[in-house]
Amino acid sequence: MRVLVVDDSPVDRKIAEMLLKKNGGMFEVIPVDSGIKALEVLGLNEGKSERTHINEQKIDIVLTDYFMPHMTGYDLLKTVKENSNLRSIPVVMMSSENDPEIISSCKGIGAEDFFVKPFKLKDVQRLRTYAAKTPMCKHGTKRKLPVDVIPENSSYESCPRVPKVAVA
Numbered sequence: 001m002r003v004l005v006v007d008d009s010p011v012d013r014k015i016a017e018m019l020l021k022k023n024g025g026m027f028e029v030i031p032v033d034s035g036i037k038a039l040e041v042l043g044l045n046e047g048k049s050e051r052t053h054i055n056e057q058k059i060d061i062v063l064t065d066y067f068m069p070h071m072t073g074y075d076l077l078k079t080v081k082e083n084s085n086l087r088s089i090p091v092v093m094m095s096s097e098n099d100p101e102i103i104s105s106c107k108g109i110g111a112e113d114f115f116v117k118p119f120k121l122k123d124v125q126r127l128r129t130y131a132a133k134t135p136m137c138k139h140g141t142k143r144k145l146p147v148d149v150i151p152e153n154s155s156y157e158s159c160p161r162v163p164k165v166a167v168a
Contacts, residue, residue, distance in 0.1 A: 001131040005031045006038040006064035006076065007094070016063060016094075016119045023124050026131065030059070035071030038064065039079065042086060059089055061130055065117075066095035066102060074106060081110040090130040094119060 003020055007013040013031050020027040032038050042059060062080060064073040073093055080086045090112040095102065103114045112130050115123045 001026060001060040002028045002030060002058060003127070004038055004041055004059045004062045004064075005029055006033075006035060006062065006068070006073065007031075008033050008065060008068040012065065012094075012117060012119065019119060019121060019124050020127070023128070026128065027124075035064070035068055035073065035076040038062065038076055039071075042080065042089075044079065044083065044086075061127060062089055062091040063115075063127070064091065064093060066093050066106070067097075074102075074109075077106060077111055078109055092127065092130065 005013055005016045005020070007016065010033070013033065017029045017031050020029050030041060032041060042062075062076070064076050066073040073095075077091045077093065080089060080091055087110070091110065092113045092115060093103075093106045093111045094115045094117050096117040098116045106114055113126060115126075
């Protein structure tokens with residue numbers, strides 16, 4: 001799973017990166033230091049709604065700090081959730097402030113979760129649950145078969161349009 005870690009603090013960004021990479025190789029981390037750079041990685045330009053190569057790096061989860069200069073994590077979250085090509089990507093917010101109003105407003109526009117800094121091992125475990133919810137078919141690893149491919153009888157047989165696949 002590819003995690004885009006967005007934080008203006010080099011220390012907090014490195015902590016998140018180290019904890020995610022230590023988690024059995026499940027996460028590939030793409031660290032950036034601003035919301036503007038995150039938009040570039042996601043294939044969005046500042047001031048434009050879309051580019052032709054949306055989410056070129058196929059980001060699975062965005063983990064972003066709330067308070068950052070120039071573009072806050074809230075603004076990044078809002079931009080991702082307003083984009084039809086990106087809104088399915090889980091966005092998890094982080095902040096050193098445990099402010100119920102901020103947490104509520106983030107979850108209200110689509111944040112999956114809100115972590116209080118410093119980022120901890122238990123937060124990585126929670127991120128794994130969001131990674132499990134991310135649909136794998138968008139990366140081409142799974143696909144649905146058309147209904148007409150599945151035979152009506154209950155015996156197993158080879159599917160004529162999909163070689164070497166047994167269907168019931």
